[in-house]
Amino acid sequence: MKWLLSVVAALLLAGCMTSQDRADSLDAVAREYVGLSLEIGTHEEGYIDAYYGPAEWKQAAEANPRAVPALAQAAADLQARLRATPQAADPLVQRRRAFLDAQLTAARTRLRMIAGERLSFAEEAQGLFGVTPEIRPLTEYDSVLARIDQLVPGTAPLPERVEAFQSRFVIPADRLDAVMRAAIAECRRRTVQHIPLPEGEAFTLEFVRDKSWSGYNWYQGNYRSLIQINTDLPVRLSRAVDLGCHEGYPGHHAYNALLEQHLARGRGWVEYMVYPLYSPQSFIAEGSANYGIDLAFTPEERLAFERSTLYPLAGLQPGDASRYLDLQLAMEELAGARFTIARDYLEGRIDRARAVALTQRYQLVGTRRADQSVAFIDQYRTYVINYGLGKDMVRDHIEAVGPDRAARWEAMRRILSQPTLPSDLR
Structure with missing residues (x-):
């Protein structure tokens, strides 16, 4: 080398x-x-x-x-x-x-x-990630719950209805590898049309258990990554594109490979050879990876790809695919509720049982998924802000260039291949 x-x-x-x-x-x-x-x-x-x-x-x-x-x-x-x-x-x-x-x-x-x-939630977030998140009262998310209630009608409590509806879209274990690889391949195909990646970049895909997260990218240098998918809980079809873009392209794998190519190798800036997890770099990594899903696929494109490719691979019927996608998009508006729950839990305003109950209500998940979400907060604390707030700030920065998708991809390329801080997004 x-x-x-x-x-x-x-x-x-x-x-x-x-x-x-x-x-x-x-x-x-x-x-x-x-x-x-x-x-x-x-x-x-x-x-x-x-x-x-x-x-x-x-x-x-x-x-x-x-x-x-x-x-x-x-x-x-x-x-x-x-x-x-x-x-x-x-x-x-x-x-x-x-x-x-x-x-x-x-x-x-x-x-x-x-x-x-022991730092306050705001002090910790600012010190580690360079941002202070806005924390909104949970009641401000009730209007979102009301709209979702119309998407998934019934008499049972809303989290139970949403959980039951989403359970219809679980990818069978023996089909998960094929579905994930197809999703990652499509995420990559769309990314390389706009952002040149280093020659020889590649990843290894693994399925793991006993984790507090649903997916993880372990970057290994030389443009290689290990992408792990957690199968503690059944993996639903919507997660295929989400994880394919987030962990792969234009998400974590692409981000790390471009930093290695342009900064570590291209300029000899050795600070990019190490990645401390609790740092502003993670805010950029998670925010760009989450917005990368929306950049790679419009809702219409995503629905068409899932119906034509992923549903058949998963052996699932696509009859309710449109309503399922509408539900995922609506639930994204609840992302900020997780910050409120995390702050109140970490600062001792609520105990763990209450945090799990509120997660069920405001993230619309069952007990096991709520417990896993709170376990993530136990382990990673204020890191949770990087996903929702990071996505919002990356989205606002990129979409400020206008509606042209090529210009948006170019703005993403700059974020992924240049020294970028949260303050650069404002």
Whole structure:
């Protein structure tokens, strides 16, 4: 990998500079940021979502990691050094500097949490992801529930009716692999028409159990990903396109591959070889992955593809396909209710049983799915904002270019292949 060897050589040369020279080098700060992130990862499982830099950097970080207080001080010192670097004329380098600064703020926030500090929902979200979500009263979502009530009429409680209706669209286990692969292939086909991807990019698909999430992309470097689908609960047909776009194209796999191609390799910016999960990078990743579903498929296109391809592969009858899609679109308007439930649960206003009950009511799911949703909050806390709020901000930013789909795809390409922060979307 000649590109990686050249990066390592440049950074070894940077290591021979004086401390003042190093303070003026974005490359030196970036190299230390990578090591710092890997050391933090030794204190929290799952903190590092992806790493594809030199193996010896990871080995060095894991061999003798500093204690949390020392890492917190190192992060503060590194951020001060970064802020002392001169502002570059190149706008992209300016954005690189801002990205590093935001990532270091997130690292410092996470270290406070690892040390046992309890932050408010708003403080945690701002510190980790660079945004403060608007939290609306749950009663504001009652009008959405009323509209959904008309889509799924009956006398049973609405969550039970919705759960029963959606259960008609479960993909049989022996057909799940074929359905998922067809969905991912179509998501990819639509993406590469607008965004060139690196030659040789590919993914491996696996089905797993005992997870709090429904799907996950583990980026492995060299333009390769492992996409995992959780089968703890029956997988419904609507999830095929959702997961295919979100985890694959133009979602997480495409995003990470483009960052590797254009920034890690193309510019030698080593900070993109590591991906700390609790950082503004995740806000961009989740928001762009969720909006990518709508960018790749209009509702009409999605319905046509599902009816012509996915329903037959799943062995399901498409008679109610239109109403099923209408239900999915309506339920998206309930995304913000999850923030309210998460905030009240994490700040101790409600207990877990109440959080599960409210999730059933305002996310229109059965007990098992509600329990899984709250388990995700237990594990990932304020990370839940990245999906709904992230999608809203990416959508507003991209659709501001106008209705032309080619222009929208180009705006998405820039988000996915350049240093991008939530503040860049405003």
